[in-house]
Amino acid sequence: xxxxxxxxxxxxxxxxxxxxxxxxxxxxxxxxxxxxxxxxxxxxxxxxxxxxxxxxxxxxxxxxxxxxxxxxxxxxxxxxxxxxxxxxxxxxxxxxxxxxxxxxxxxxxxxxxxxxxxxx
Amino acid sequence: xxxxxxxxxxxxxxxxxxxxxxxxxxxxxxxxxxxxxxxxxxxxxxxxxxxxxxxxxxxxxxxxxxxxxxxxxxxxxxxxxxxxxxxxxxxxxxxxxxxxxxxxxxxxxxxxxxxxxxxxxxxxxxxxxxxxxxxxxxxxxxxxxxxxxxxxxxxxxxxxxxxxxxxxxxxxxxxxxxxxxxxxxxxxxxxxxxxxxxxxxxxxxxxxxxxxxxxxxxxxxxxxxxxxxxxxxxxxxxxxxxxxxxxxxxxxxxxxxxxxxxxxxxxxxxxxxxxxxxxxxxxxxxxxxxxxxxxxxxxxxxxxxxxxx
Numbered sequence: 490x491x492x493x494x495x496x497x498x499x500x501x502x503x504x505x506x507x508x509x510x511x512x513x514x515x516x517x518x519x520x521x522x523x524x525x526x527x528x529x530x531x532x533x534x535x536x537x538x539x540x541x542x543x544x545x546x547x548x549x550x551x552x553x554x555x556x557x558x559x560x561x562x563x564x565x566x567x568x569x570x571x572x573x574x575x576x577x578x579x580x581x582x583x584x585x586x587x588x589x590x591x592x593x594x595x596x597x598x599x600x601x602x603x604x605x606x607x608x609x
Numbered sequence: 610x611x612x613x614x615x616x617x618x619x620x621x622x623x624x625x626x627x628x629x630x631x632x633x634x635x636x637x638x639x640x641x642x643x644x645x646x647x648x649x650x651x652x653x654x655x656x657x658x659x660x661x662x663x664x665x666x667x668x669x670x671x672x673x674x675x676x677x678x679x680x681x682x683x684x685x686x687x688x689x690x691x692x693x694x695x696x697x698x699x700x701x702x703x704x705x706x707x708x709x710x711x712x713x714x715x716x717x718x719x720x721x722x723x724x725x726x727x728x729x730x731x732x733x734x735x736x737x738x739x740x741x742x743x744x745x746x747x748x749x750x751x752x753x754x755x756x757x758x759x760x761x762x763x764x765x766x767x768x769x770x771x772x773x774x775x776x777x778x779x780x781x782x783x784x785x786x787x788x789x790x791x792x793x794x795x796x797x798x799x800x801x802x803x804x805x806x807x808x809x810x811x812x813x814x815x816x817x818x819x820x821x822x823x824x825x826x827x828x829x830x831x832x833x834x835x836x837x838x839x840x841x842x843x844x845x846x847x848x849x850x851x852x853x854x855x856x857x858x859x860x861x862x863x864x865x866x867x868x869x870x871x872x873x874x875x876x877x878x879x880x881x882x883x884x885x886x887x888x889x890x891x892x893x894x895x896x897x898x899x900x901x902x903x904x905x906x907x908x909x910x911x912x913x914x915x916x917x918x
Contacts (some may be wrong), residue, residue: 500673503786504660505713508680510781511653512687512706514774515630519691521770522634524760527696527742532704534734535687539724549717554869558877560722561870564729565881569888571734575741576895584747588718589760 505546513539526581526588531573537567618659623778626652631771633692634764642692642758646685653684656782679712694761696742700735707731721863802847806860806868807835810840817855 516535523529541563548556550591585592625648632645654731657677686705693699707730714723746758764770814820823845826833835841837852860868870877902910 500676501660504657504676504680505784506719506785507656507660508684508713510778510785511626511684512710514682514778514781515687515691517777518630518634518770518774520843521773522764522767523691524763524765525758527695527745528691528699528761531690531699531738532805534703534730535690535706538683538687538706540708541722542713545714545719545722548719554866555873557719557722557866558870558874560719561725562881563875564725565884568729568734569884571737572888572892573895575737576892579744579896580740587760588745588758591760 502546502550505550506543509539509543509546511539512536512542524590525588526578527575529590530571530578533570533574534567537563614876619656619782619786620779622652622655623782624652624775625649625655627771627775627778628652630688630691630774631767633688633764634767635694636767637691637763646688646692649688653681655740658728675712675716679709679716682706683709683713694757696746696761697739700738700742703738704731704735707735718862720861721866806864809860809864810854813855814840814842814852819852819855 513536516532516539516599519532519535520529523532541560544556544559544563548554581593582588629645629647629649632640633642633649634640635642635904657680682699683706686702687710688700690699690706693702697795707726711717711723711726714720714726799813811820814826820826820842821844825843827841827843839853841849842852843849
């Protein structure tokens with residue numbers, strides 16, 4: 490323990506917050522860049538992980554349990570989101586035989602793309 | 610200024626990580642993924658090294674080797690989730706992220722949530738993801754990636770997304786780290802709730818034969834009266850005396866979490882249950898296949914059933 494502390498310094502709340510926010514950011518970048526619907530939802534789960542880690546770290550460093558109680562909620566919402574999102578993905582895949590998010594470009598609105606897509 | 614690290618050095622390290630992520634994202638005609646991963650790792654290590662140097666004089670320490678181990682695995686696996694071209698592998702790397710986050714939860718003495726995370730996430734949610742991926746994608750054979758769908762092989766706008774991520778992370782770290790120097794861990798939360806759970810104290814005393822069958826721990830305002838490691842006990846004959854607490858009398862994380870859950874947030878479980886029920890109904894409604902029966906077929910079915918009855 491003393492050797493470890495000498496080698497790595499002490500770990501403060503800031504370390505955990507950095508790892509949590511980096512997880513969140515990686516999830517955000519993945520959500521913005523990937524075009525596969527399933528991977529996009531996996532990236533939202535990464536963002537949930539970042540939020541959960543931050544909550545647990547605050548709970549430990551402030552010595553109360555509210556953070557951990559909220560992570561129960563985070564996991565519940567993640568499970569509900571996974572069930573709904575995957576049901577939607579299966580539905581969308583049946584319609585277009587593709588997982589590409591760009592197949593659903595018309596959801597963006599605007600008249601030009603809806604007109605061309607409506608012919609399908 | 611109470612900033613943990615010089616902001617511009619911090620931004621430099623984060624920008625390095627951002628460039629690495631942008632390079633590592635998949636792209637048409639191949640991308641320098643190894644170089645990108647190395648740059649991103651360098652950026653992450655840079656930030657953590659800066660923090661480590663700044664935090665060495667910041668007071669009480671938590672065990673740190675495992676923090677760096679699990680944190681590095683979590684971030685590397687997360688990077689691989691968003692850069693891997695094959696969705697199945699991305700999901701498997703996500704399981705690795707979950708497992709190392711559970712390790713971080715363990716270091717933060719949140720044992721119950723660590724195991725709940727492994728069971729619910731890695732056990733249930735990710736298996737559902739894998740099922741859907743296997744339903745909807747074709748598996749490539751060997752190292753041949755040409756059968757992969759076009760939308761898996763090329764990312765959309767990697768540079769701009771990495772830039773947006775850089776701005777977010779820089780903003781978050783700037784806000785989070787100002788004043789963070791003073792935030793050392795304030796004791797283990799597990800030891801604080803002992804007085805709130807008088808039943809636990811009574812069980813511990815009874816197991817050590819310190820109190821008999823008719824004796825009760827004195828409770829004031831829902832809390833056991835603990836002073837200097839001793840607790841007031843009312844004997845069966847009505848006299849009150851102090852009994853020393855055994856050294857191993859402690860509340861487990863699960864007990865304290867359950868107490869906080871049911872005592873301070875009683876509606877939470879109900880709301881969580883409603884959310885899960887709604888999700889179940891929604892998933893059932895969304896994924897059912899609509900069977901359209903012809904009017905004549907319905908009539909025929911009706912006649913057949915009527916004839917049988």
